Amino acid sequence: MNHSNASPLNNTTRYLIGLTVAPVQDFIREARKAQDIWSGSLTLSLMMRAGLLLLRKRDAEVISPYFHEEDETPNERARPKLTNELKAVVHGDEHQARELAKEVCDAILKYWRKEMAAETRNQLIKAEILKESECELWDKQIDAQFQATWAVAPIVGEGFKAEREAIVQVQRLLGAAKLANRFESYLGDSRLKCSLSGQWEALGEPGDGPQRLWGHPGRRERGELAHRMHRLKFAKRELYWNLLSRLEFDGREKLCSSFVVKRLAPVLVLTRGEEGFPNPKDDLKSPLRFPSTLSVAWVEQKQRLARWVVQFPGELKEPLQNVLDAIEAYCNASDAPQGRHWLPCHDEILKEVKENSPDLHPTIEKLLRIEGTFLNDPAGQDRDDIRLDQMGLQLNRQDNPELKDKLKGLKNSFHELKCALDKVQNRANPELAIGEVRLGRTPPLALIRADADRLGELQDKLVKEGGFERVRLLSKFLATKVMPKACDAVERDCMGKVIFAGGDELVAMVPARLALKAVEAIASAYEMSFGNGEFQDLKSHCITASIAVSVIDPTGPLRAAIEHVSELLDGPTKNHARPNPLDSTKIKTRHALGLTIIPGSGNVRQGVIGLTIPCPEQPKIKSDCKQHTEQAKQIKATWRVVADVLEPLADALSLPEGCGIEISPKIYRQWVAEFDELQREANLETEANDRCPSLPENLLPKGDDPGVALGEFARMAERHIQINAIEIKNLIKFQVVTKWLEHLSVTLPNGSDLDSFKNNLIRALTWRLRALLEAGSVVKKNGESQPSRWAEWEQTRGLLLSIVSLATRESR
Known part of the structure; x- marks a missing residue:
């Protein structure tokens, strides 16, 4: 734990505490699927929540981020929304302020090490999924994952000037502490490294233990972990379901302790106690059921298919039901998760179905819940290692005749639905205007990241005008007005899913065709008026945002897309320069849109332009x-x-x-x-x-x-x-x-x-x-x-090729 403090004055009774946790970006970005980004962001959000709860218990005045425990619903608590930095004012002498800063840091790190990591490890060992000898480096890796840095500055005198000087001091001290930051040394060994981070050793005994535990995909060998999962299947069905839906047991992944906790802690820790979330296995609308990239990419096509079924139930209801039954039979035979994710936009789709054809409600609800992978054409994947097998325990079709029969039934039913749908679409009355459904062809996905422009400069102006209270008011406006409006637009109007929405940053994914609509809605949310009510003291200022959109193939690796959209926002988008429309002699930057397409061929297309023109x-x-x-x-x-x-x-x-x-x-x-x-x-x-x-x-x-x-x-x-x-x-x-x-x-x-x-x-x-x-x-x-x-x-060339x-x- 690093710390720094300014020279105190004897008559000072107020101190400003600043705190930050690192590393953050690497922990979140090291991801193979969207669930990894969400769970990494949620882990950090819950860690910071533990620190904020302690500050509230000690009657400290939290300036940022805005946090009000009484307003939290289960869905809001499961949405990552707290950033890795906080500022608070405490009353007392310098020693009390320093001690409280240390306690807050300890509370944050304790939540990670004890509440999340230790609890995850205990459950896995108790269920005989892991052995003690395979967790030899567990504590070392967990302790070395995060480090908290704090700084304390006295608030000398009264008035806004004194408060601004304290903020400047804390930011300067935190910056100096980060530059001098030295993480605890970590000595590893020659074991295989984690397939996500590439930094630490994968879980397993010394030598070739990680390969024995996780398996070897090149040799089609499943590891001991898969065999232990079979034993767990009937003994502890709930834990079995949670592990099966979040880990890969076919050797493609070999994870270190930090990334096992990142994957599993949300469902193993947040489902405990009286205030815990309903287990996602039992509650189909549990906020812990995070959708895959393929499920989000396919949601608009699912809506269109639902409308075609409502219009032509005689031709399409039975073929669709046969596909759904075949998927369920295949999953039962292969132990492949069916997904069953629930998106906010599903409620609106089902409401439309219920109004027109109530008898189709159960069938369409099943359709909306299925994993997007099943809408790709299974007949086009005739290799031994087909993608559908990879969703489960990589069972070999030659060794499992039942699985082979179920897969054949799925292919046949899928082909029948596709033929029936093609006939209906070809002869349908054009006034229906439902839109074409392309079964078997995966739609692209858009990953969106938005960030407020020059928020630090705005906070500096506000603290000059109204001290800490104005900065706190800005944090509340972002948390209670901007982010809810942006999230609602993304998840309901644009059929997407928000991954993170906290501070001034938003990360989400939407079907690619709705990406531009989402950009317009997000920009509108950031630039909304402060109004004449609670936030009228902020009316003389305005917030703008820069937005980056990266369109990807949802079946491809997600890590490159995450890095690309972050680099696009922080680089070309925020640095995009053009003449200032109010003064042609000046240059305007930020408040821009970056759009890039990452096709499977690797021929990246990119364009950047002002967000408003x-x-x-x-x-x-x-x-x-x-x-x-x-x-x-x-x-x-x-x-x-x-x-x-x-x-x-x-x-x-x-x-x-x-x-x-x-x-x-x-x-x-x-x-x-x-x-x-x-x-x-x-x-x-x-x-x-x-x-x-x-x-x-x-x-x-x-x-x-x-x-x-x-x-x-x-x-x-x-x-x-x-x-x-x-x-x-x-x-x-x-x-x-x-x-x-x-x-x-x-x-x-x-x-x-x-x-x-x-x-x-x-x-x-x-x-x-x-x-x-x-x-x-x-x-x-x-x-x-x-x-x-x-x-x-x-820039025009890149934008046109992208659209x-x-x-x-x-x-x-």
């Missing part, structure tokens, strides 16, 4: 591009969240069949590829002349000149946008398409004048692209910041 309403005229631009100059620009500008560009590529409008995804790819050669020449010229890259003056729009690029886009759009004269008559029946056209300010086609309709549509899309190209960007060269049209083109994947639901 000037975007005037589109002039409703029929003229050439130059006249269009001249009239546009007279229209006052309004500021829009950039996601609102990007969303119709993305939706253009996913219009339903039969609506009469067909837009090829090639429209964006070929457009940016057309000018890739100019971009390469600009880069070469930059390297040769050591100056900022530049593009031809006439390429991008400037003043009255729309530029060559937009003219070329309009020409390509003529080829890639097709209007079907027969199907267009049904356009009004497609509510999704009519809303999209309304968003673009394009009127519905009138009679046979389809050419004018097409021209208006092309102009509307071109107008959106122009807003992106004129959003502004700045590059630095030789220490000077210079506006760069090349950077504007680069192709968002719109088409393809992560390749």
Whole structure:
């Protein structure tokens, strides 16, 4: 435990305590699945909660984070929301303040070492899952995992100035303590290292003990852990279920003690006592049932499938029920967890089903609960080690005839459902506008991270104006207003799941197609008004956020995606520079959106742009591009969240069949590829002349000149946008398409004048692209910041290539 304190004064009766726990990011990011991020964040949140409870017991005034135990519901307690730093004011002399700081640190570390780690170890040893000899390094690893650092500063005198000086002192002392931080030395040995952290030895006896315990996937050998689990299956069913749903027993994982605790402590510790959570095995809506990435990725497709079943129960109810029965039979034979996760948006889906077809409620509820893996095509996985086997105990099909039969039944029933669904979708009335369901093709997933901009600067201003009370008020506003609104929007409106929402940071995952909608909702939550009530003292200030979105294949490794979205937010997004709209001589940074696609091919696409950009309403005229631009100059620009500008560009590529409008995804790819050669020449010229890259003056729009690029886009759009004269008559029946056209300010086609309709549509899309190209960007060269049209083109190029994947639901 590291500490630091400022020089006290004899007459000082108030002290400011600052405390931080580290390392945090590495502990959370080392993850193979979404459940790891959630459980790591929850572990740290509960540790800090133990320290805050002690501070409240000692009548200390907690400044941040905001914490009110009486307001906690079970769902809120299971949501990670407390950060690894806290500040509090204590009354007394310097010795009392230092002793209390030490006690709080001890309480935090004790919760980790005793309440979580020791309890997890005792239950595993008592159940004969682990032996004492296999936990030889347990205590060393647990004790070395976290370290608490504290600092104490006197509050000299009265008034806001004294309180600000105390905060500055504590932050400076904590910074110095972190730089001088030395973790306790840890001496390991030659055993196999943990497959998640790569830092510490995996559990197991010395020598090849970890391999014997966890198994060897390359040799298709299960370890002793899997055999012990079979013995536990009938003796302690509840513990068996908890372990089976959180650990892998096929040799793919070999975990150290810290990461075993990270995985298991939430269900082994939080389910104890009178105030414990209902065990997730018994309570289907337990907040400890955290969904997998595949379950979140598939939720929108599940909703569409439910609507198709409601519309065509005669054709789809029986095939769907057969698939659900086959999944249950397979899981019972293979010991594979069925998932059975519950998302907040499921309530709304079931409410819709209950209103239209009450008899389908049980079937649709089962559909929503199944693990997303089962909606991939099992017939396409004919290897001996199929993915469905990997969900359980890696039972070999040749050694288990029952499992082979159940898998065959699952494949057959899945094929029947797919054929029945294809027939229904092909002959369905277009006015249903339910949307296509693609069984067997995994939709991509969006990982979102948002963070308030310059919160430290805002807190410094507030403490100057109103002392600690204003900072406390800001913490309460973020905890009780911003985060609940953002969480509700993500989980209900965007069908996602929040992983962490505390302090000024939010981490969530949503189906990729709804990522831009989620960005708009999160930005709105951060920028909400302080109002005239409790928080009116903050009205002279505003909060903005920077948001990073990383779109991934949910079947791939999650660790790279976590690192990428964090690097995207902390690097390009928060450092994105563009001219300040209020003062063109100044540079504006942060308050930006970073969007990246990580396809399976590894060809990462990325774009960064201001989160809000000037975007005037589109002039409703029929003229050439130059006249269009001249009239546009007279229209006052309004500021829009950039996601609102990007969303119709993305939706253009996913219009339903039969609506009469067909837009090829090639429209964006070929457009940016057309000018890739100019971009390469600009880069070469930059390297040769050591100056900022530049593009031809006439390429991008400037003043009255729309530029060559937009003219070329309009020409390509003529080829890639097709209007079907027969199907267009049904356009009004497609509510999704009519809303999209309304968003673009394009009127519905009138009679046979389809050419004018097409021209208006092309102009509307071109107008959106122009807003992106004129959003502004700045590059630095030789220490000077210079506006760069090349950077504007680069950011637009990355954004367009990214939204192709968002719109088409393809992560390749």
